[in-house]
Amino acid sequence: MNTKLNRLALIGLLLIALGVVGCVQSQVAGTGVTAGKTAAVMDNPVELVNRLSSEISQARMDQLNILAPDTFKKAEGAFFSARKDLEAGNEIADIRESVAESRAQLEKAREIAAISRTTLTETIKAREMARNAGAIKFEKEYQRVENDFLGLTRAIERDNVSYAQKNRDKVIDRFRELEVRAIKEETIGEVRALISRAESEGARKMAPLSHSQAVEQLNATDAFISANPYAKEEMHAMAKEALFKANRLVVVNELCNRVAEMKPEEIAMIVENHLHTISESLGAQDMRDQPYSTQLANIVGSVDSLKSDRAFMAEKNQTLQADMEALKADYQAKIDALNVRLATLEGQTREDRMAKERLARERMAVEQRLAAERKFNQLYATVRNYFEPEEAEVYKQENQLVIRLKAMRFPVGKSVIMPENYALLSKVQKAIRTFDEPRVIVEGHTDTTGSNEINMMLSQQRAEAVREYMIANQTLPPDGISAVGYGSERPLASNATAEGRAINRRIDILIIPQVSPI
Incomplete structure (x- = not known):
């Protein structure tokens, strides 16, 4: 890698000497980076810590703090140490050491997390279902089960997979109990409260259809949960639908009560105003002198036009991307030609070449850092x-x-x-x-x-x-x-x-x- 970086650095100087305009663009693919970026990162302690910050955040998103808690804690501790050294202006060697330690612990945490996911597949699913249902609101009960779950992942960290295998079913059952309770007491409880509120505001009379739909969905959901406590996906879908219909009932009933006090023209003007507001936001033609169906068609047509324009921009972006690839290929061809010239250079000792390559690399790093700082300050x-x-x-x-x-x-x-x-x-x-x-x-x-x-x-x-x-x-x-x-x-x-x-x-x-x- 160092040889490749040195050659690229020397190429940079030759490009300047030859008056070649432009710079070689690097393309990031997935998490891989080009040699030029690697050099810039290694010479820039700020970028080292920033990249590690992103990796720590991604690790949290991947739940490494749950699936390998103690190892992740070590990784995060090394990251905080690196950031503290950076803020204090300490030696880059100290920062690199902390970054390397953090990444080593992150890699270890990923390996442990992979084992945890395999060993505790159903346990993890039960935990997520319970959390999504709102079980964490039962604070003390949930915390006890969560501690048991962390006991399983910590056992895996200590290479005691057999303990996790032996005790996982108990944890699954406790998560499922909390989930069913949460759905009934929280989600269904909220549905009941919403329906009761609507009824107190006259929903049975003002919005009878919406009311009957909400009540029917509530009763069906309640009965289904009792009869099918392990049909998790269907249970969640029905509970979500019940909550939707209850909220909709409240909205419809409030509107019905409001409309009941209005004159017909006032109602018509409200509908017209809503359509006109949308039309104005879309930049569509004012068609208030046309039937409502035409006004609605006008809005739909404007939305379709915007969708078409977005699709066109996406296609244009793909074309630009292809052009960038072509430019990249052209630059690579120039680099290859310069590599040939480098191979034929005479009269340079190995020590001379190494010294020039080192100076070129240092110069590139400084120039890049200064240019990046100037651009960043402007954008800031x-x-x-x-x-x-x-x-x-x-x-x-x-x-x-x-x-x-x-x-x-x-x-x-x-x-x-x-x-x-x-x-x-x-x-x-x-x-x-x-x-x-x-x-x-x-x-x-x-x-x-x-x-x-x-x-x-x-x-x-x-x-x-x-x-x-x-x-x-x-x-x-x-x-x-x-x-x-x-x-x-x-x-x-x-x-x-x-x-x-x-x-x-x-x-x-x-x-x-x-x-x-x-």
């Missing part, structure tokens, strides 16, 4: 102007950009992204696209209210909701954006005050620019 200044002070705090963390979404709000205890957040997230999308195709990590954080398990799961769900929003809007491909929840592990302020807790409940967006060789 640009992105800061996207946000109002009350919307987000934008700051630099080494060569990462952090956008702390101060105005991001979720319903209490939920991870649903509400429409009032769309404008803010659009600005986040714009900020990400400013960096071309960076690596992005969405971090979810909570205060200390509630149990650690609830906070950890809620922060993960909210981070994943933001990630899915970005992917759905084609901000980045799925492998370019990660989501990780930290619960209350990383507070910014004291949780002893309401103000401090409000600061700690947050979504952070980390934008990590790609490193490209000059």
